[in-house]
Amino acid sequence: MTISEKELTIAPQEYSLLTDLYELTMIACYAGENIATKPASFELFVRHLPEGFGYLIAMGLEQVLEYLERLSFSEVQIEALKEIGIFDNAPAEFWSLLRAGTFTGDVWAVPEGTAIFANEPFLRIDAPLWQAQLVETYILNTINYQTLIATKAAKMRDMAGERTSLLEFGTRRAFSPQGAIWAARAALAAGFNSTSNVLAALKLGEKPTGTMAHALIMAIDAIAGNEDAAFEAFLKYFPTAPLLIDTYDTVAAAERLRERVAANEMKVTGVRLDSGDLAELSQKVRSQLPDINIFVSGDIGEAEIARLQKEGAAIDGYGVGTKLVTGKPVNGVYKLVDIDNIPTMKQSSSKATYPGRKQIFRTIKEGCLQRERLGLADETANNGEQSLLQLMMQNGKRKLNSETLDTIRQRTAKSVTSLPSATRQIDNPTPVEVEISNALESLRIEVEKRLSKNSTMNN
Known part of the structure; x- marks a missing residue:
């Protein structure tokens, strides 16, 4: 070269x-x-x-x-x-x-x-x-x-507490591919649990973490005719992964999942919310699915984490991107x-x-x-x-x-x-x-x- x-x-x-x-x-x-x-x-x-x-x-x-x-x-x-x-x-x-x-x-x-x-x-x-x-x-x-x-990650960990999961989702918002690797490392070193960046995770000896995007829900729903078919398809291959349930009606999706879980037709370990009033929605989802982990994402930062914690949101983990890797x-x-x-x-x-x-x-x-x-x-x-x-x-x-x-x-x-x-x-x-x-x-x-x-x- x-x-x-x-x-x-x-x-x-x-x-x-x-x-x-x-x-x-x-x-x-x-x-x-x-x-x-x-x-x-x-x-x-x-x-x-x-x-x-x-x-x-x-x-x-x-x-x-x-x-x-x-x-x-x-x-x-x-x-x-x-x-x-x-x-x-x-x-x-x-x-x-x-x-x-x-x-x-x-x-x-x-x-x-x-x-x-x-x-x-x-x-x-x-x-x-x-x-x-x-x-x-x-x-x-x-x-x-x-x-x-690292400083922003430490502040987020401080606000979220020790038991809440923090997931680094910032690769697409980082200032460069190299910056994305460094951002993942700094976040993990300052208190985050995992990163969605596959390369960064493997280089650092970590296990990458992620869920799904709205595209999967929309694609399978358009072809199969219902949102639940997308949930079933994803869990078939990734049975322990959280489901993204806010593509259409978050509460309705949670209710249907509750019925499926109660009937032993489906096993759900976690869900992710990416929009709406996260405090209110998380509480409603918790009432339907009391035994699953609830993750949230969508323009989350340290101030938003502090607010949600103060409002008693039913949240077990945060996926953080833009407000972590920029500023x-x-x-x-x-x-x-x-x-x-x-x-x-x-x-x-x-x-x-x-x-x-x-x-x-x-x-x-x-x-x-x-x-x-x-x-x-x-x-x-x-x-x-x-x-x-x-x-x-x-x-x-x-x-x-x-x-x-x-x-x-x-x-x-x-x-x-x-x-x-x-x-x-x-x-x-x-x-x-x-x-x-x-x-x-x-x-x-x-x-x-x-x-x-x-x-x-x-x-």
């Missing part, structure tokens, strides 16, 4: 070019100025939580580590870059870096499923400057999207915080950052978050504090084995339940206040003075 091939699928060996152009142009500049191999640290964080979010659930680290392990440039890729003409003036060292290009740095990150807040780093990359710069685009893409899905983005940013052991920071209006390599210190007592402190990486944790950022990769090699979805799912649940109720509420949540350590604040003032002095000298 060549770079010019029109099929827009991505193979792992192409990940090195899945980057924004300016990452490469900056690397060429670094190479020409003889600073490309200087040690650098970049941190990924959000300046502000998305509207309506009280926290974020960090997700996507596994795919970041996989990417870094495979990072390299082939001669075909290097020749393709040369042919476009943009790098005609790039120094020879630039091409030497790419040819030798594998990731040799360290990765510090919070474990997937950890709740975090604004200005707290999801991860830090400590690596030669050109490597740390190159990986920005892919890391942001991976972390931002999976964190969005306001997690605007994670990736900023340089240290270069050649010199702490640095951005001072732009409304986009200022904290300098230096950092650590998150969290105090949990009796399962509840008591204090959150952002400090420098070389600070010592106080009594009772946990240091959240862990060394996940050293010198380009993993330090820990991949975690199972169950492990991440349990961490997510524990992390969410530790948060204050005001932070977990759906309407106007209150994020946890993150304290800035004295050492970090002192460094910020020191770096700010240095940068101001340099600015004055340049003027």
Whole structure:
């Protein structure tokens, strides 16, 4: 396969070019100025939580580590870059870096499923400057999207409770086929029970879950002359699958099923409702079929789940699609915080950052978050504090084995339940206040003075 091939699928060996152009142009500049191999640290964080979010659930680290392990440039890729003409003036060292290009740095990150807040780093990359710069685009893409899905999934699980089934139905609404796979993974890791995406389920070692569409009911009804023939046909091949009963008259369908079940003519384990007043309809269906599981779908989100739970809906599971895999983005940013052991920071209006390599210190007592402190990486944790950022990769090699979805799912649940109720509420949540350590604040003032002095000298 060549770079010019029109099929827009991505193979792992192409990940090195899945980057924004300016990452490469900056690397060429670094190479020409003889600073490309200087040690650098970049941190990924959000300046502000998305509207309506009280926290974020960090997700996507596994795919970041996989990417870094495979990072390299082939001669075909290097020749393709040369042919476009943009790098005609790039120094020879630039091409030497790419040819030798594998990731040799360290990765510090919070474990997937950890709740975090604004200005707290999801991860830090400590690596030669050109490597740390190159990986920005892919890391942001991976972390931002999976964190969005994981956070929404965690909120839905929190609203639905532990016993209610949550099914991920978002593949047709996800932003791309790759996004659909990541969305399924993030949802499962954050508390969902299953996904309808067959490929994602099989890749993740899970069993896909689904029901049927209205098309099957309509097709068989049109030919056979009645809706029940469609139910019978489907149960013949999938005897434990739920039946979709709202194609025509939901209550009438439930009544007929009750009669068939009572006469031992049919065994029904579950039904799905996809439209109408779901609270009222679920209660009516429960009165007809008290021993079956009732699933609902149709534009379901965390607010709708909370409303239905509050109204006493008779619902055993939710199928969630659009409102899980889309939404306001997690605007994670990736900023340089240290270069050649010199702490640095951005001072732009409304986009200022904290300098230096950092650590998150969290105090949990009796399962509840008591204090959150952002400090420098070389600070010592106080009594009772946990240091959240862990060394996940050293010198380009993993330090820990991949975690199972169950492990991440349990961490997510524990992390969410530790948060204050005001932070977990759906309407106007209150994020946890993150304290800035004295050492970090002192460094910020020191770096700010240095940068101001340099600015004055340049003027």
